[in-house]
Amino acid sequence: MAEYGTLRVKTGLAEMLKGGVIMDVVDAPQARIAEEAGACAVMALERVPADIRRDGGVARMSDPQRIREIQEAVSIPVMAKCRIGHFAEAQILEALEVDYIDESEVLTPASLSHHVDKWQFTVPFVCGATNLGEALRRISEGAAMIRTKGEAGTGDIVNAETHMRAVFGAIRELKTARDDELYSAAKEHQAPYELVRWVAENGRLPVVTFTAGGIATPADASLCMQLGADGIFVGSGIFKSGRDPVIEHEGWVEDVSRRARAIVEATTHFEDAKVLAEVSTGLGQPMVGISASSLPDEERLEVRGW
Amino acid sequence: MAGSDEAYPAATPDLHFASMQEALRIGVLALQGAFREHARSLSRLGAEVVEVRKPEDLDGLDGLVVPGGESTTIMQLAELYGLDDAMRHFEGAVFGTCAGMIVLDREHLGLADLEVDRNAYGRQVWSFEADVDLAGDDLPLHGVFIRAPRIRELGAGVEIIGELHGDPVLVREGRLLLATFHPELTDDLRVHAYFLDLARKRKAERKLAMTTTGGVDVGA
Numbered sequence: 306m307a308e309y310g311t312l313r314v315k316t317g318l319a320e321m322l323k324g325g326v327i328m329d330v331v332d333a334p335q336a337r338i339a340e341e342a343g344a345c346a347v348m349a350l351e352r353v354p355a356d357i358r359r360d361g362g363v364a365r366m367s368d369p370q371r372i373r374e375i376q377e378a379v380s381i382p383v384m385a386k387c388r389i390g391h392f393a394e395a396q397i398l399e400a401l402e403v404d405y406i407d408e409s410e411v412l413t414p415a416s417l418s419h420h421v422d423k424w425q426f427t428v429p430f431v432c433g434a435t436n437l438g439e440a441l442r443r444i445s446e447g448a449a450m451i452r453t454k455g456e457a458g459t460g461d462i463v464n465a466e467t468h469m470r471a472v473f474g475a476i477r478e479l480k481t482a483r484d485d486e487l488y489s490a491a492k493e494h495q496a497p498y499e500l501v502r503w504v505a506e507n508g509r510l511p512v513v514t515f516t517a518g519g520i521a522t523p524a525d526a527s528l529c530m531q532l533g534a535d536g537i538f539v540g541s542g543i544f545k546s547g548r549d550p551v552i553e554h555e556g557w558v559e560d561v562s563r564r565a566r567a568i569v570e571a572t573t574h575f576e577d578a579k580v581l582a583e584v585s586t587g588l589g590q591p592m593v594g595i596s597a598s599s600l601p602d603e604e605r606l607e608v609r610g611w
Numbered sequence: 612m613a614g615s616d617e618a619y620p621a622a623t624p625d626l627h628f629a630s631m632q633e634a635l636r637i638g639v640l641a642l643q644g645a646f647r648e649h650a651r652s653l654s655r656l657g658a659e660v661v662e663v664r665k666p667e668d669l670d671g672l673d674g675l676v677v678p679g680g681e682s683t684t685i686m687q688l689a690e691l692y693g694l695d696d697a698m699r700h701f702e703g704a705v706f707g708t709c710a711g712m713i714v715l716d717r718e719h720l721g722l723a724d725l726e727v728d729r730n731a732y733g734r735q736v737w738s739f740e741a742d743v744d745l746a747g748d749d750l751p752l753h754g755v756f757i758r759a760p761r762i763r764e765l766g767a768g769v770e771i772i773g774e775l776h777g778d779p780v781l782v783r784e785g786r787l788l789l790a791t792f793h794p795e796l797t798d799d800l801r802v803h804a805y806f807l808d809l810a811r812k813r814k815a816e817r818k819l820a821m822t823t824t825g826g827v828d829v830g831a
Contacts, residue, residue: 307739314738317757317796321679321710324643343688345643345681380729381681382758404735404758427736573642573688574664 310427315449318382318404318429319513322346322450322536326526326569327515329353329540332371333378338558339543342565346382346404348538349375354411354458355541355592358604364412366394372401384431389610390416392425399428405450406430410609411457411540418611423447433517435468435607437475440510441496451510453534454607455518458541460594462519464607465529469516473533479505518607521546521592523571523585530575537572539565545592560589635810638663638672640698642688644680644710648795652803666697674704674810677711679757679793682729685714695720702817704786704810706803712789713760723787724766731761743773743780743792745801752799754780754792761791772805786813 308314325345330336336347349372357364366387376383382404387394389408394415398406408421410433423430424447431450434440440451453472455465475494479501482490487505491498503511516529517538526537547560567584574580602608637653639646641662650660653676663669675698677685689695698705699720707715707723715723732739738758742751752773762779765771773781773790780791781802788809794802 307741309737309739311740313755313796314740314757317755317793318735318738320645320648320796321681321757323645323647323680324641325681325684340683343684345684376734381683382735399736402734402736429735569684570688570691577664 312449315429316512319431319450322382322515323513324573325536326565326572327384327536327538328543328565329538330375330544331367333374335544336375336378336383338562339565340379340381342562343569344381344565345536346384347375347379348407348540349383349385349403350411353541353544354606355460355545356458357411358458358595358606364388366391366398366412369397369401372398372403376401376403386412387421388412389414390419390421392421395421395426395428395430399426403428407452408432408448410454410606414609420446420610423449431515433607433610434472436471436494437479437504438494438496439610440472440514441494441500441504444500444510444512445497448512450513450515452515452517452538454610455516455520456597456600457518457606458595459519459597459600460521460542460545460592461597462521462525462528464597465516465518465520465525466532468607469529469532469534472510472514476504476508476510480508519594519597520568521594522588523567523581526568526571527575527581530572537568539568542592543568547589564588564591634659635673635807635814636661636671637674637676637807637810638669639676640678640685640689640694640711642680642694643684644678645708645793645795646676646678648793649676649678649708649803652795652800653807656800656804656807658807663694665692666694669697669701672701672703673814674706674806675701676806677705677707677714678795679709679711682710682713682719685710686719689714698722702813704788704806704813706788706790706806706809708790708793708795709757709759712791715787715789723784723789724769725762725782725784725789726764727760727791728763729760730758732756732759734758741775743775745773745781746771748801752781752794752801753797754794755796756780756792759791783809 327346328339328344384405385403386407386409429449432443432448433454453468491501515536516534521542548556550557570584637658716725743754769784771779
């Protein structure tokens with residue numbers, strides 16, 4: 306008797322992605338560039354975060370046509386984003402047999418209070434978190450993988466760093482807490498006591514934890530890995546770098562491929578500064594970016610989700 | 612939650628004992644994938660575990676595990692630093708799981724005499740758990756199959772150890788052990804104990820070869 310969609314099968318795929326880079330792509334050609342550069346998975350979305358930020362409007366799930374084209378173009382896992390709380394988009398993505406759904410704050414939220422009940426699905430979910438409580442709430446809703454949030458589409462690593470320290474720092478605190486202090490810790494983190502206790506006993510989240518948002522260079526990837534991430538999501542940092550694709554398309558492909566590969570290498574050899582120096586050399590123009598601290602509150606994506 | 616696995620029996624005591632006679636140095640290829648889980652299973656059986664990221668990390672190892680992950684990613688990272696060639700010349704026991712088995716097959720490193728279809732059961736929604744029948748063991752082994760490959764063709768020297776509905780899912784070829792599923796994701800240590808026994812036998816063979824050839828390691 307084969308069992309499908311079990312928690313172990315869901316978290317298991319995330320285990321296989323560890324130490325790897327998951328790249329945002331909008332179409333099949335970008336997906337091929339990502340796979341050739343060594344991405345362990347791709348994330349299909351309608352527009353990369355930097356463009357969502359620039360163009361404004363409502364950001365939604367990708368057109369299924371695009372997702373199918375990406376699935377046909379590559380053999381690595383294909384993930385896709387749905388809006389927070391938009392369980393109908395999630396059902397469509399499951400029907401398309403994407404390998405993972407990212408219930409993502411980068412898209413415009415469809416609910417102001419309810420995330421998707423992820424236990425209802427066979428396909429696994431990854432969700433964002435800015436702190437331990439948020440991560441555990443997502444896990445209690447059935448998320449099989451967590452990514453700490455940064456400020457997507459900025460190319461600024463500062464918020465990713467802040468939230469990783471918040472999540473991993475809170476875990477270190479729980480590890481040293483007395484058993485009788487865990488009840489009040491659960492209250493403070495607004496998270497189920499059983500999960501808080503699991504984290505205290507094991508010293509980590511019960512699911513694989515990647516980091517995302519603002520990663521633009523190999524050094525950014527290494528910083529995140531050294532702070533304790535299991536792997537990296539890169540969004541705009543790759544396909545918004547390099548020469549202008551409209552003026553010089555060939556040169557752009559070369560630039561983004563080199564940067565993508567450099568970030569993959571940096572994620573594997575994150576502790577080897579000599580390798581990092583080598584792969585950081587001559588990468589061309591990184592994405593220009595926006596300083597996250599200059600963003601007005603209403604433009605911050607990381608505060609979406611609760 | 613994930614990782615807690617009390618429903619599954621521990622390895623049988625005599626296997627435990629066999630694996631703990633002498634500490635073996637086992638490398639786990641740590642380019643990308645589930646290397647941490649393999650390291651945990653091997654450590655629990657008393658092996659000394661080393662993470663392998665560059666060719667020189669293979670020196671002095673009795674065995675090497677090539678874990679699950681993405682085979683395209685693992686192959687590319689291996690080629691960058693010549694780890695692919697170093698692995699071809701590695702003479703200890705080798706254990707490949709899922710993507711790791713693909714890395715070792717005819718089409719890639721060419722160490723294992725197998726042809727393998729990638730993602731043969733379908734995408735992630737078709738990933739599953741099921742009991743594997745083991746040769747010479749009445750107790751089935753619980754297997755976790757994640758976007759698993761399927762062995763299409765195996766060479767004459769390949770022995771089938773585990774089957775799922777008649778398909779070979781755990782096989783041995785000399786010093787190589789290959790699984791289409793993930794024994795590192797459960798607490799049943801039988802497969803890892805089996806691999807450590809292979810590594811120990813291989814170590815003894817190499818030692819013997821060294822003495823009979825006057826110090827030249829002849830390998831396989």
